[in-house]
Amino acid sequence: HDGEFYRVRGAQSSIRCRQEPHIPLYGGGGSDAAIAMLTPHLDTYMLWGEPLAETSAFMSLVLEAAARQSRTPTFSVSTRPILARTEDEAWDRALRILEQLRQSPWAQAASTRRVENIGSQRLLDVASRRDVHDTCLFTALATATGAPGNSTALVGTPETVADALVAYYELGATTLLIRGYDPLNDAVEYGRELIPRVRERVAAIDRARASVQPPRASQASATSGSPTTSMTGDR
Numbered sequence: 001h002d003g004e005f006y007r008v009r010g011a012q013s014s015i016r017c018r019q020e021p022h023i024p025l026y027g028g029g030g031s032d033a034a035i036a037m038l039t040p041h042l043d044t045y046m047l048w049g050e051p052l053a054e055t056s057a058f059m060s061l062v063l064e065a066a067a068r069q070s071r072t073p074t075f076s077v078s079t080r081p082i083l084a085r086t087e088d089e090a091w092d093r094a095l096r097i098l099e100q101l102r103q104s105p106w107a108q109a110a111s112t113r114r115v116e117n118i119g120s121q122r123l124l125d126v127a128s129r130r131d132v133h134d135t136c137l138f139t140a141l142a143t144a145t146g147a148p149g150n151s152t153a154l155v156g157t158p159e160t161v162a163d164a165l166v167a168y169y170e171l172g173a174t175t176l177l178i179r180g181y182d183p184l185n186d187a188v189e190y191g192r193e194l195i196p197r198v199r200e201r202v203a204a205i206d207r208a209r210a211s212v213q214p215p216r217a218s219q220a221s222a223t224s225g226s227p228t229t230s231m232t233g234d235r
Contacts (some may be wrong), residue, residue: 030118
């Protein structure tokens with residue numbers, strides 16, 4: 001390897017990847033420079049939770065750039081579901097979280113920090129237009145924190161949020177990365193109420209797609225298109 005900062009010759013490791021030729025590579029970036037740099041290498045391009053129209057348009061940009069490298073990455077979309085038994089209870093909870101964030105060090109830092117990365121700028125631009133997009137994408141949380149990362153929420157009952165997550169799957173996301181504001185309790189709730197509903201909906205979509213367009217023989221042994229649903233802890 002010859003790079004700007006490192007030069008390596010004859011390096012070896014006793015640890016070998018199970019996957020070939022290497023472990024799956026995940027990454028993301030919102031700028032044109034990031035797309036150009038990452039698409040030759042990434043297996044999965046990671047996105048933050050933007051409205052469906054913006055997500056679809058950005059996926060198209062990534063796929064166009066990847067096609068020039070003869071690559072077809074999959075996509076991951078990251079959101080922060082806020083669940084409750086009823087829509088009103090879910091939105092009450094979301095507004096309480098928003099108020100807590102506004103009183104946090106994040107909010108104080110956001111008021112003075114100049115956001116440089118394009119991904120955060122995209123979230124803040126979306127949030128500046130209105131607080132709620134599509135059916136339940138709550139973007140005011142991004143404004144409160146300065147959008148330093150995964151900071152938009154899907155708010156509602158498990159049914160509502162499952163539908164919203166599956167909408168990203170229908171756009172092309174095969175990984176749905178979710179994390180909550182109450183890490184332990186949210187993880188339990190996601191596992192009991194949200195993830196099973198997402199899987200049911202995705203299975204129905206896959207069956208419908210298969211009935212309309214049966215797979216070619218060369219694709220018969222391919223794995224299901226069902227998405228990976230991942231959970232990460234609060235940072």
